[in-house]
Amino acid sequence: MRDADTLPDDDDELFEHHRIVADPKQSLLRIDKFLMDRLPNVTRTKIQTGIHDGFVRVNDKAIKPNYKIHPNDVITVSLPEPPRDTDIVPENIPLNIVFEDEHLLVINKPAGMVVHPAYQNWNGTVVNALAYHFQNLPQMQGNEGRPGLVHRIDKDTSGLLVIAKDEISLSGLAKQFFDHSIERTYNALVWGVPEPAAGTIHVNVGRSLKDRRVTVAFPNGDMGRHAITHYKMLRDFRYVSLIECKLETGRTHQIRAHMKYIGHPLFNDATYGGDQILKGTTFSKYKQFVENCFEAIPRQALHAKTLGFIHPVTKQFLQFDSALPQDFMDVLDKWENYVKYN
Template structure:
């Protein structure tokens, strides 16, 4: 899980609020401001820092600077964001949870699409963490991930599916190590545009925040940017212009499946961020276009579901595996495509 607690906002605003001031030591040697901040914001990438500086989110002695500005002894480096500073207290909210499994150490929940996992800019309430704070007290927090009790990983707002929550420090440490070691079993089902030529494959390409648009994760095939990312995929169902794919994550980068699928030419169906909300494959006929638009209405999000989750229980040391049904919107759009293929193959039936 990438921690973006200290990340710069993706939104711009006419009013900026000071969040942090770092004063350079009197013995500070001349150092580029982006490198200066890299050493002091360990959870933020250099490209994000550079983009924040260019967008005016960083000031030195009250003035905006370029990323190559050299920090001098005694300089005051200030970080600004469009939203006012907030404390890390999570407001408990009585939001129902779909609990798949619970014991004294862990909790496995099935998150619905549309629910944000943790509070962040523009989503301070109504999140999974707000619900957890209401139903459970004294959940542990990972170091560097304050304000997100119980969390050891996350999935995107509009992705549905399984998450494991730590209820104790022992559970948090044990699960965090498994995520770090990439030994957690995570299987997603995705409906994508197009049909791959091979029945299965592995994508081993770096992914990271786009250098042009920080809201988007992109593939870096040369490995010069981003982080190591590995996705194993398998074709589950050929639906002519779309496919049902099974994706197993070996690593867990932000938007990894969405970026990897786009890279191999199979953008997730109705994924607006990555262009999947356009008709990428198929015919030019009006009836087909109307059919696809109806499919978009049936699943008003990217067609991605975290279906299974497997890990070694941090206390009992037993391997546990959990499975979830595809949500109704995903099932509906699948049936629509199956019906389309059947009708076009057998128009007189």
């Protein structure tokens, strides 16, 4: 079962990874417990997430996590990427290391770089670089092929990542992420000006039932996973605004889905509709200006700016801050000048 935080980039086809036929004398048993005994290195949480996301089917039908296996049931586990071994090819890719000691390191990932190998992105990732620069990085159970990783950020999101260099750091950091005690803030440029200027979005998010590549909000709370984002506006550019988002949970595409839910998609976020003019008129001069801004930052305007955690070994609280990358700064300057003279 794959990591719940991974998304396919641009292909919604599913590939069968496992097919299991229940014994004719199989006793009634919950599907998650049944699969835990048959899938190596897969946690119950990942199995339940896979069921929620529609990757697990019984007799070619979607089921609920409390479904009980019957004799002769055919269980299939299908994922968006084809099966592949977990061998990592070391690649001499420079890493922007912000901090490093014998136990862990913090890097500043550029936009456009994938964190770990996955379908259509087997090379050129952070993990390929780590395999070249560091030997024998630890891996979490059920997370083979992703040495040192305890979290990730999207390909086109820039910013800070912490990497574990030994088992004690891996388990210690993983527990802090699980407990939501990691402090993380992001800067995002969004369409419109949020009202109120600061607030909390406490709405479940999960994969869209229509398109698994997209995360959507489930305000009724009947689907998806618990998700909390705190936001506050930093700068008002009339048509767009710079906001800070503090994550209390870390779901796939959480900020992108939450901001779209409240009507303020991230600027130039093609997946969530932010690559269209959503505020202001469409007269030619303004339209050309916005298109120039899209060219200046050809990705969603999202940066993982700060990261704070307790060092798993020294127990010291560490906090890191990263400057906005040049493309982000350029587009902010453009908007500042536009609203100043128009």
